[in-house]
Amino acid sequence: MNNYEQLAKRIVQRAKKKGAKQAEAFLEVGRQSSCRVRDGEIEDLTEAASKGVGLRVITKDNRLGFAYTSDFEPASVDSFVDRALRLAQTAAPNKLNGLPSAKELGKLGETGELYDQAVAGLAGDWKIKAALEMEKAGKAVDARITTFASVGAGDYVSEVYVASSEGVSAGYSGTYVYLFASPVASENGQLQTSSWLDYKRFLGDLDTPESVGQEAARRAVRMLGARRVKSQQVPVIFDPLMTASFVGNLADAADGNSIYKNSSIFVGKLGKRLAPESVTVVDDGLLKRGLGTAPFDGEGVATRRTPLLEKGVLRSYLYDSFTARKAKAKTTGNASRGYSSLPHIGTNNLYLEPGTRPPEELIREVKSGFYVTAMLGRGADAVTGEYSRGANGLWIENGELAYPVQEVTVAGNLLQMMQDVDAIGSDLQFRGSVGAPSVRFKQLTVSGD
Amino acid sequence: MPPATARTKRPTPAQLAPLATRQVVAAPLLPQPLIERLLAVAMERGGELAEVYIERALLTAVILEESRIKSAQTGLIQGVGIRVISGAKVGYAYSDDLDEAALLRAARTAAMIAQGGGSEQSFKVSRTPSPSYYKVSLPLADVDVALKAELVLRADKAARRFDSRVKQVNGSYVDNTKRIAVANTLGHYTEDTQDLCRIGIQVVAEGKNKERRTGFYGGGGRVSFSHFDAFTPEQVGREAARQAVATLGAAECQAGPQTVVLAPGWSGILLHEAVGHGLEADFIRKGTSLFAGKVGEKVASDLVTVIDDGTVANSRGSINVDDEGVPGERKVLIEKGVLKGYMYDSLNAKLMGQRSTGSGRRESFKSMPLPRMTNTYLAPGDHSPEDILKEVKRGLYCAHFGGGQVDITNGNFVFEVSEAYQIEDGKIGRPVKNAILIGVGPEALKNVSRVGCDPMPDPGMGTCGKDGQSVPVGVGLPTLRIDNMTVGGTKVS
Numbered sequence: 022m023n024n025y026e027q028l029a030k031r032i033v034q035r036a037k038k039k040g041a042k043q044a045e046a047f048l049e050v051g052r053q054s055s056c057r058v059r060d061g062e063i064e065d066l067t068e069a070a071s072k073g074v075g076l077r078v079i080t081k082d083n084r085l086g087f088a089y090t091s092d093f094e095p096a097s098v099d100s101f102v103d104r105a106l107r108l109a110q111t112a113a114p115n116k117l118n119g120l121p122s123a124k125e126l127g128k129l130g131e132t133g134e135l136y137d138q139a140v141a142g143l144a145g146d147w148k149i150k151a152a153l154e155m156e157k158a159g160k161a162v163d164a165r166i167t168t169f170a171s172v173g174a175g176d177y178v179s180e181v182y183v184a185s186s187e188g189v190s191a192g193y194s195g196t197y198v199y200l201f202a203s204p205v206a207s208e209n210g211q212l213q214t215s216s217w218l219d220y221k222r223f224l225g226d227l228d229t230p231e232s233v234g235q236e237a238a239r240r241a242v243r244m245l246g247a248r249r250v251k252s253q254q255v256p257v258i259f260d261p262l263m264t265a266s267f268v269g270n271l272a273d274a275a276d277g278n279s280i281y282k283n284s285s286i287f288v289g290k291l292g293k294r295l296a297p298e299s300v301t302v303v304d305d306g307l308l309k310r311g312l313g314t315a316p317f318d319g320e321g322v323a324t325r326r327t328p329l330l331e332k333g334v335l336r337s338y339l340y341d342s343f344t345a346r347k348a349k350a351k352t353t354g355n356a357s358r359g360y361s362s363l364p365h366i367g368t369n370n371l372y373l374e375p376g377t378r379p380p381e382e383l384i385r386e387v388k389s390g391f392y393v394t395a396m397l398g399r400g401a402d403a404v405t406g407e408y409s410r411g412a413n414g415l416w417i418e419n420g421e422l423a424y425p426v427q428e429v430t431v432a433g434n435l436l437q438m439m440q441d442v443d444a445i446g447s448d449l450q451f452r453g454s455v456g457a458p459s460v461r462f463k464q465l466t467v468s469g470d
Numbered sequence: 471m472p473p474a475t476a477r478t479k480r481p482t483p484a485q486l487a488p489l490a491t492r493q494v495v496a497a498p499l500l501p502q503p504l505i506e507r508l509l510a511v512a513m514e515r516g517g518e519l520a521e522v523y524i525e526r527a528l529l530t531a532v533i534l535e536e537s538r539i540k541s542a543q544t545g546l547i548q549g550v551g552i553r554v555i556s557g558a559k560v561g562y563a564y565s566d567d568l569d570e571a572a573l574l575r576a577a578r579t580a581a582m583i584a585q586g587g588g589s590e591q592s593f594k595v596s597r598t599p600s601p602s603y604y605k606v607s608l609p610l611a612d613v614d615v616a617l618k619a620e621l622v623l624r625a626d627k628a629a630r631r632f633d634s635r636v637k638q639v640n641g642s643y644v645d646n647t648k649r650i651a652v653a654n655t656l657g658h659y660t661e662d663t664q665d666l667c668r669i670g671i672q673v674v675a676e677g678k679n680k681e682r683r684t685g686f687y688g689g690g691g692r693v694s695f696s697h698f699d700a701f702t703p704e705q706v707g708r709e710a711a712r713q714a715v716a717t718l719g720a721a722e723c724q725a726g727p728q729t730v731v732l733a734p735g736w737s738g739i740l741l742h743e744a745v746g747h748g749l750e751a752d753f754i755r756k757g758t759s760l761f762a763g764k765v766g767e768k769v770a771s772d773l774v775t776v777i778d779d780g781t782v783a784n785s786r787g788s789i790n791v792d793d794e795g796v797p798g799e800r801k802v803l804i805e806k807g808v809l810k811g812y813m814y815d816s817l818n819a820k821l822m823g824q825r826s827t828g829s830g831r832r833e834s835f836k837s838m839p840l841p842r843m844t845n846t847y848l849a850p851g852d853h854s855p856e857d858i859l860k861e862v863k864r865g866l867y868c869a870h871f872g873g874g875q876v877d878i879t880n881g882n883f884v885f886e887v888s889e890a891y892q893i894e895d896g897k898i899g900r901p902v903k904n905a906i907l908i909g910v911g912p913e914a915l916k917n918v919s920r921v922g923c924d925p926m927p928d929p930g931m932g933t934c935g936k937d938g939q940s941v942p943v944g945v946g947l948p949t950l951r952i953d954n955m956t957v958g959g960t961k962v963s
Contacts, residue, residue, distance in 0.1 A: 113538035411884035430958025468725035
């Protein structure tokens with residue numbers, strides 16, 4: 022057992038000794054480094070180590086208190102434990118408050134490797150070289166790439182420990198590595214940008230800097246000359262990145278916290294068909310090499326594979342132990358958190374299963390429609406299902422991408438959009454912990470002139 | 471401001487318990503000799519400027535759900551960020567470990583950015599006095615948490631009493647007592663204590679056929695706790711409930727260009743998105759903003775004067791000094807439609823041959839400062855809000871707003887309207903749902919045709935995100951009419 026694991030245990034013991042009925046410490050330690058470049062030179066370099074621990078206590082009369090600190094000095098840790106207990110006195114007693122029981126914690130599943138020695142041992146100048154390469158490759162794509170809003174690379178190595186009075190004592194280490202590029206294309210006084218990235222646990226899974234730089238540049242250049250279109254209702258295709266954010270909206274609606282508060286369009290819809298058979302959405306905490314893969318969630322519960330929608334039918338909500346108790350259901354291992362927050366519902370690796378057809382085919386079948394590649398705004402409101410966002414992309418004419426479009430919005434309702442999914446591409450990709458292929462909706466409202 | 475009083479009707483358990491948070495902010499941040507040593511080490515390999523930023527913040531939060539306090543929370547954030555500037559290059563390192571060895575390691579890491587060597591210069595710093603725009607009577611961290619809990623409980627009660635269709639009330643009260651110190655190799659040392667609080671109430675109302683609508687309201691600022699004697703939680707709860715209930719039965723929103731009238735206050739985020747971000751110096755220097763190179767040009771209607779003011783008393787976005795130790799300022803960005811200038815942090819100012827406008831802000835010691843807004847306002851005009859509305863035959867009245875977002879480069883911005891009504895013959899008509907405004911900054915501002923005489927800062931709700939860093943901001947707008955604004959909706963005629 023290392024020092025951090027011991028510290029987490031010691032905090033729990035002290036809380037118990039000071040009168041807590043239950044206590045749980047969630048501790049994170051990390052080191053990160055990143056670099057951005059500009060015009061062939063380093064713009065900035067950042068390196069740091071950080072740490073922190075959060076303590077959740079349940080008092081004997083079932084009140085919930087929480088405190089966090091990054092100060093690991095023994096005296097400071099002691100006073101932080103006392104603070105959590107005192108603060109709990111302000112909260113109301115609630116019989117449902119409680120840490121996951123041994124049964125709820127479950128047996129930890131097989132995650133495969135989470136730690137890549139190649140990332141942990143990256144040479145100091147790797148990220149500088151990678152960022153410079155992205156910038157160079159992007160500029161080489163087209164003379165109209167005049168500059169970059171930002172272009173850089175970085176890595177992160179983390180350790181997570183959780184200990185509780187209910188028997189948890191576990192930890193894991195993980196690595197993360199990323200590349201990002203936002204070039205600016207300019208022509209006739211119009212500026213356009215794009216944003217492209219890759220983010221993985223393993224260096225070998227990461228796209229090359231060259232390909233990230235080139236793709237970012239292509240996406241910016243093709244937006245030059247963008248204009249508005251008339252307001253109309255047409256078929257709309259989301260590219261994989263935009264679909265990923267749509268899939269995130271579906272997970273928000275399945276959030277167990279919104280369910281018991283009657284604040285989601287998914288309330289009362291379990292077991293109902295909400296989308297065509299082609300639609301299967303899964304959250305998988307055990308996906309091999311996934312960015313969001315981990316053996317346990319933010320309260321030590323074993324992660325697992327949870328289908329939200331299976332062949333179009335709503336199969337499950339997402340729960341942590343508290344929301345599961347509220348709903349008389351079982352936790353799905355979706356307690357998400359950093360050390361500075363109480364657990365809330367989040368996803369592990371969330372994805373929409375791909376179809377069999379290449380994205381070009383989805384476009385080819387559209388006579389007049391909108392291919393969306395960037396959006397502004399937050400997306401769907403889980404309470405009402407309303408969906409309204411600013412959108413950029415390319416207009417489709419007779420099955421071809423015809424010209425760039427900006428300053429329009431796409432709008433609909435989440436439940437209707439789910440029913441209206443009429444084609445799913447084969448191009449599933451993960452650029453983060455949410456993955457999706459291209460998706461075509463039968464009809465959305467595009468607002469413009 | 472009257473001093474905060476510990477006024478309460480019935481003792482609560484937390485009041486009987488000893489206070490949890492006394493004295494926490496009184497500890498010294500770092501000894502001056504250590505700060506000077508860190509500066510010297512940071513400059514060991516050359517470079518033009520080194521800076522040490524020290525932060526210690528104590529946060530308290532109370533969360534309400536189902537008419538009771540779900541949890542009470544507290545957190546301590548402390549650490550040091552060290553920055554070395556060499557030409558246009560920046561080295562940055564931070565540590566949440568305050569022992570000398572860890573800090574020296576951070577200073578050496580930041581120093582690596584410079585390629586020179588051998589400097590053994592020492593640096594002395596002396597305290598620079600700073601202005602005071604937000605004195606509080608008692609640090610918010612020292613206010614009894616039971617009083618904070620009582621605020622959200624009162625708001626919940628008021629929201630539920632407002633209308634029987636109110637089905638859910640979620641509430642929070644959050645405060646932060648943050649002490650910062652900034653020292654640099656120019657010899658400046660500045661300290662500031664920044665208290666900040668906010669109450670927020672979200673309401674879900676349910677109408678016929680299970681139709682659900684939401685409302686949100688809240689506010690606060692860099693204020694004493696007694697602020698809530700005047701800005702009462704009852705008022706906050708009722709306003710959130712009013713919004714949710716008022717929009718029940720809303721019709722679909724017509725898509726396409728319309729005349730829009732914006733209610734005063736929080737609508738100021740339109741300015742923040744449409745022009746504010748595009749006037750931040752980093753985007754200007756890099757040539758990624760469509761406002762680059764346009765100083766002296768007409769970028770808005772004659773009626774438009776935009777001010778960013780970090781010196782507004784007790785406002786959420788105000789700063790005595792920015793996170794580089796430069797005093798907060800009032801800056802006219804656009805005057806009668808003409809672009810006057812940009813918002814600068816020290817680094818971009820230096821690289822562009824300008825001076826800092828006190829706009830260098832950061833989320834915490836973990837981040838480098840960026841040029842940011844503080845409180846961004848549109849100056850009032852001469853039309854009465856009633857007349858502005860009366861003149862519009864058909865259009866959209868935007869009463870309350872969600873958030874917004876902008877693409878700095880092409881200028882496209884969106885602005886979510888959470889409470890909107892059709893305007894028919896100069897009168898407010900039926901509520902409409904799912905409305906969003908979209909435009910390109912300068913074009914939207916050129917279409918401003920009426921500015922109300924009703925200046926109104928927002929109640930203190932805004933948080934702005936940029937490059938992953940969140941900072942508190944204020945916004946403000948009088949009643950405003952914009953012609954030919956694209957409204958995103960679901961109905962096409």
